[in-house]
Amino acid sequence: MKMIDMLKLGLRNLGRRKARTALTVMGVVIGTISIVIMISIGIGMNENYTKQVMQLGSLNTITVGKYQDVIDSDGNYVDYKEQQINDALIEQIKALDHVKVVSGVVEGNVQLTARGKYQSNMSLYVMDKSTFEDFDFPPLANGSYNEEVNFKKPTIFVGPNILKYYFYNPKSRNYDQYEVQPTDPVTLTIQNWEYQQDPKKKARKYPVNMYVFDCDENSEYNYNTYMDKSEYERLYHEYLKTLNVKDRKKAEKKMREYNNIKVCVDNVKYIDEVQEKIKELGFYSSSLTQYTKSSQETSKMLQMVLGGVGAVAMLVSAISIANTMVMSIYERTKEIGVMKVLGCYVRDVKRLFLFEAAMIGLIGGIIGIIISYIMSFFINKFGGKLFEAIMSTGSLWGMTGEGAKFSIIPLWLPVAAAGFAMLVGVVSGFAPANKATKISAIEAMRNE
Amino acid sequence: MNNIIEVKDLKKVYHMGKEKIYAVNGVNFTIREGEFCCLLGTSGSGKSTLLNLMAGIEKASKGSIIIKGEDVVKLNETKLAKFRQNYLGFVFQAYNLIGSMNALENVEFPLIFKRVPAGKRKKMAIRMLKRVGLGERLYHKPKEMSGGQQQRVGIARAFVANPQIVFADEPTGNLDTKTTMEVMDLIHDLARRNKQTIVMVTHDPRLAEYGDKIIRVSDGKIVDVEVRKTDEEILNEQMEASRRAEIEKMEKIEKAKEAKRRKEEAKALKAAGHKKEAKTENTEDKKENEQDEQKTDETV
Numbered sequence: 001m002k003m004i005d006m007l008k009l010g011l012r013n014l015g016r017r018k019a020r021t022a023l024t025v026m027g028v029v030i031g032t033i034s035i036v037i038m039i040s041i042g043i044g045m046n047e048n049y050t051k052q053v054m055q056l057g058s059l060n061t062i063t064v065g066k067y068q069d070v071i072d073s074d075g076n077y078v079d080y081k082e083q084q085i086n087d088a089l090i091e092q093i094k095a096l097d098h099v100k101v102v103s104g105v106v107e108g109n110v111q112l113t114a115r116g117k118y119q120s121n122m123s124l125y126v127m128d129k130s131t132f133e134d135f136d137f138p139p140l141a142n143g144s145y146n147e148e149v150n151f152k153k154p155t156i157f158v159g160p161n162i163l164k165y166y167f168y169n170p171k172s173r174n175y176d177q178y179e180v181q182p183t184d185p186v187t188l189t190i191q192n193w194e195y196q197q198d199p200k201k202k203a204r205k206y207p208v209n210m211y212v213f214d215c216d217e218n219s220e221y222n223y224n225t226y227m228d229k230s231e232y233e234r235l236y237h238e239y240l241k242t243l244n245v246k247d248r249k250k251a252e253k254k255m256r257e258y259n260n261i262k263v264c265v266d267n268v269k270y271i272d273e274v275q276e277k278i279k280e281l282g283f284y285s286s287s288l289t290q291y292t293k294s295s296q297e298t299s300k301m302l303q304m305v306l307g308g309v310g311a312v313a314m315l316v317s318a319i320s321i322a323n324t325m326v327m328s329i330y331e332r333t334k335e336i337g338v339m340k341v342l343g344c345y346v347r348d349v350k351r352l353f354l355f356e357a358a359m360i361g362l363i364g365g366i367i368g369i370i371i372s373y374i375m376s377f378f379i380n381k382f383g384g385k386l387f388e389a390i391m392s393t394g395s396l397w398g399m400t401g402e403g404a405k406f407s408i409i410p411l412w413l414p415v416a417a418a419g420f421a422m423l424v425g426v427v428s429g430f431a432p433a434n435k436a437t438k439i440s441a442i443e444a445m446r447n448e
Numbered sequence: 449m450n451n452i453i454e455v456k457d458l459k460k461v462y463h464m465g466k467e468k469i470y471a472v473n474g475v476n477f478t479i480r481e482g483e484f485c486c487l488l489g490t491s492g493s494g495k496s497t498l499l500n501l502m503a504g505i506e507k508a509s510k511g512s513i514i515i516k517g518e519d520v521v522k523l524n525e526t527k528l529a530k531f532r533q534n535y536l537g538f539v540f541q542a543y544n545l546i547g548s549m550n551a552l553e554n555v556e557f558p559l560i561f562k563r564v565p566a567g568k569r570k571k572m573a574i575r576m577l578k579r580v581g582l583g584e585r586l587y588h589k590p591k592e593m594s595g596g597q598q599q600r601v602g603i604a605r606a607f608v609a610n611p612q613i614v615f616a617d618e619p620t621g622n623l624d625t626k627t628t629m630e631v632m633d634l635i636h637d638l639a640r641r642n643k644q645t646i647v648m649v650t651h652d653p654r655l656a657e658y659g660d661k662i663i664r665v666s667d668g669k670i671v672d673v674e675v676r677k678t679d680e681e682i683l684n685e686q687m688e689a690s691r692r693a694e695i696e697k698m699e700k701i702e703k704a705k706e707a708k709r710r711k712e713e714a715k716a717l718k719a720a721g722h723k724k725e726a727k728t729e730n731t732e733d734k735k736e737n738e739q740d741e742q743k744t745d746e747t748v
């Protein structure tokens with residue numbers, strides 16, 4: 001029997017009992033919809049949460065802090081610990097597998113003055129400018145990371161919220177706040193109240209370029225200021241000269257003490273592995289992955305539960321396919337006998353019934369996928385309120401934001417779902433098809 | 449003439465509890481190539497079982513059935529299917545047409561298993577249906593046809609692949625007397641023209657008269673074998689039948705030519721009136737005529 005004839009014959013047989021076929025197909029449709037929608041919601045939740053966390057910073061960065069928070073496996077804060085971090089540690093971490101870039105971060109204290117009168121005192125993170133992009137620093141609203149080191153006019157990289165809220169006029173009566181524009185002239189002075197100033201000398205004010213991060217509201221970069229290491233060091237050396245001789249040594253030493261070490265891992269999936277290695281070196285570290293892990297587990301659980309519901313629906317439809325096929329074989333006993341007498345191979349009988357069962361699965365799967373897409377669209381459009389009600393827990397905050405998607409159907413899902421539906425058809429049609437092959441040709445000779 | 453079927457010491461035992469029932473009990477006979485053989489017997493005589501055994505529908509308990517040099521008893525399911533495709537046709541008492549298929553599709557059905565290409569299949573089926581006189585009812589479903597017509601479809605299905613042997617199990621059992629005779633004549637004529645061997649089971653002695661050989665069966669044993677026609681007589685009848693077929697073919701061609709002429713005349717008349725329309729019709733008519741000719745060529 002040729003494939004094309006088998007196809008025509010099988011479809012014709014399904015068409016003979018339209019109502020029955022339609023009902024069986026409907027079962028598969030419902031099963032497919034539940035599986036696809038459930039999985040798509042799971043994926044949507046996961047993706048949303050990852051997006052939220054990504055806004056906070058790079059997912060493949062590990063931080064080893066001088067004052068390190070200790071986080072347990074569920075993402076809860078347990079303790080904090082002071083640890084000694086230095087160049088030796090950086091070298092050790094650099095030697096680990098999957099580590100792309102390691103950079104020590106020095107914290108400096110500076111005062112910025114905008115337009116000559118608006119001031120802001122703040123901490124400044126100092127690290128090698130060339131590593132910024134490795135650590136997924138946000139894009140810049142103006143300027144670029146790749147500019148040459150410029151000692152005459154150094155550059156600071158600031159978060160937009162710093163410009164918005166941190167500058168005020170100390171001389172005014174109400175400490176007037178001022179929103180600094182990126183084009184405003186800004187000067188930088190290094191200052192540290194720990195050290196005594198040489199009374200004869202005065203800390204210099206350096207005019208600086210100001211590049212602003214273009215980042216999300218929740219990003220850590222929104223409230224931080226960064227500066228290139230070599231540029232900062234030059235300024236710091238000049239600053240040392242203005243200090244009291246006693247304090248100079250102390251201050252110089254301070255320059256070599258890292259506030260934390262940032263580690264860039266080549267792939268998010270190795271984060272745990274690298275953190276574990278760092279722990280073996282005797283250091284605690286933190287990464288955003290730690291926070292995502294527990295929520296990912298929750299959403300995985302949820303996905304499994306939802307997928308389970310779909311699987312039950314699919315199981316029911318599998319039984320219904322088997323039932324339909326058995327009925328169909330009882331009805332067509334004589335016909336099968338006639339087919340055999342007319343020279344039909346046993347294997348073709350089997351194939352025919354398997355094909356019919358597979359078609360029920362496939363048709364149901366395809367219809368189910370189409371309906372799933374429609375449902376997914378409506379869920380994304382109107383589901384916000386519903387999800388807000390269900391997911392009132394804080395772990396999924398922001399999910400109901402503008403343009404958030406609750407149901408995401410990636411391209412592989414419909415393909416897999418159609419394949420699965422067809423597989424369900426074949427599997428549930430297997431026993432009935434075998435039954436059909438056992439029908440004897442003698443059925444054709446019976447006269448009732 | 450050669451023996452196309454040789455049955456030797458054939459037995460079929462059914463076990464009913466502890467009792468053994470011999471449906472066929474030590475049967476020996478031969479059937480010649482091109483012979484019309486009737487198995488005659490009352491119901492329960494074992495004649496139908498005998499037919500089923502020969503067609504490989506039931507497995508023999510003992511003995512051998514040599515058809516075309518192959519022992520049917522020893523063939524497995526797949527080889528049997530192949531064997532049926534190549535050599536056997538079946539006419540059933542209850543017609544056994546597929547209810548969801550029209551006449552044409554029913555006749556095409558065995559050719560599907562033979563993997564005959566769709567176009568060729570359709571041509572063969574149409575020719576066969578025309579041959580059994582159902583050229584006008586190609587697209588009728590079995591339900592829309594009378595018993596006689598349904599059996600004609602059944603016969604067309606049995607003969608469409610031009611098998612060397614056709615088994616017929618009470619082919620007229622469900623038909624009235626008049627139709628019975630028509631159907632019997634049809635089977636006989638088809639078999640003669642294509643030099644096919646027929647094995648027919650019947651309980652009606654009058655129908656057995658069609659046979660070149662009558663094998664009387666009773667209680668699973670052969671009571672009597674009556675050879676009614678010699679090899680020569682059968683050969684003569686076959687030649688006569690093919691001559692008749694030749695003549696019919698010529699007549700049809702003549703008829704087609706006549707029809708063509710008439711059409712052309714009509715066309716010429718029309719052409720005088722509306723030229724443009726006539727032009728298009730012209731080409732269509734030509735095509736039709738060509739098709740008609742082709743069909744008549746095949747209709748034998």
